Amino acid sequence: MSVERSRNEVWSLEQDTFLLNSVLRHLAGGSNQKRAFEEAAHEIGRTPGACAFRFNSVLRQRHNEEIRIAKQKINKLSEGTIIPLQQFINKNESVKNLNWEQVLSFLNAHILEENLMEQRYIDIQKQLNDTLEENRILKLELEYFKEVRKKIELFGVNINKMMDIFNQPL
Template sequence: MKVRQDAWSHEDDLLLAETVLRHIREGSTQLRAFDEVGDETNRTSAACGFRWNAVVRQQYEEEIKLAKKERKERKRAASYLPYSKPVQTITTEQSRELSLTDVIGYLQHLNRDDNQSDKLKKENEKLLKENLELLTKNKELESELEKTKKDHKVIEEDYQSLIQIMNRARRMAILQEDEPMSPSTFKMDKNGNLEKVAK
């Protein structure tokens, strides 16, 4: 019985995304993808489905569109495959002709398609993985940029406070030059700034 209740890791989310996108591309259902991920992560398929719909799906909208487009193109290509014509009744002589030429050609064609399909599948999976890594890196850089902006804002506010203190000190120095030398009394306001107390 699957009862895992710990938090989803980044790797779990990547596995879930890659598996669902692969199932979409191959014309399978998301439920099968959730079952597969559930088996690998020791979670229920319902938990995987909830995680996909609540958190992960929004991050992969573009990839989902591409996967659906690829699935559609595969179906279209499959409908145009040679030798996929409906079977006709044939005579014995025609049967001999088919077995010698057409069947060999058909088998060779299938073999070429399988090899090409495997290569395309591997390349596609590699590109998908690279794309997911780049998306992850992009999100990390965006969060770093946001943190840097906040830090910059704090520094800017501190700088403005320092300028105000220096201007206030300059005005006080000018006032002291104009007044005869007498002991001055200062008090601290609620912001921690010194102010001259009027006599």
């Protein structure tokens, strides 16, 4: 998707979606918005400043709930990792008594958990993209049917005028 864009080009739905998903992914992963803006800028051919402005002026208001949930995810993740680590240490009584196999086992379990969460995130992201695309198509269909309705109403008015003309005495 990396393409050079002109300064005044209108933001597309695809660019907005990529920018939003990038920010949500970075927030949920414990990163920050600045890194998300840099990543998105590289991919969509905008500057990080333009991405930051677009996100803060348009997308943040539209997607406030998703942003809140992404921020909560990192809080839950950090809470979830500290407790099992403490339990792991308590179970083994002393960090000094841990062997490499126990540490490796613990880390592998957390890597697996992280991979599962990443897969859930990817699934949700795909679902969001599908929903956004469906919404875009429905909006286009709505506009089409509004135009058809206007034409039918105009046609009906013209038929009524013609009937009035034919019904007038000569």
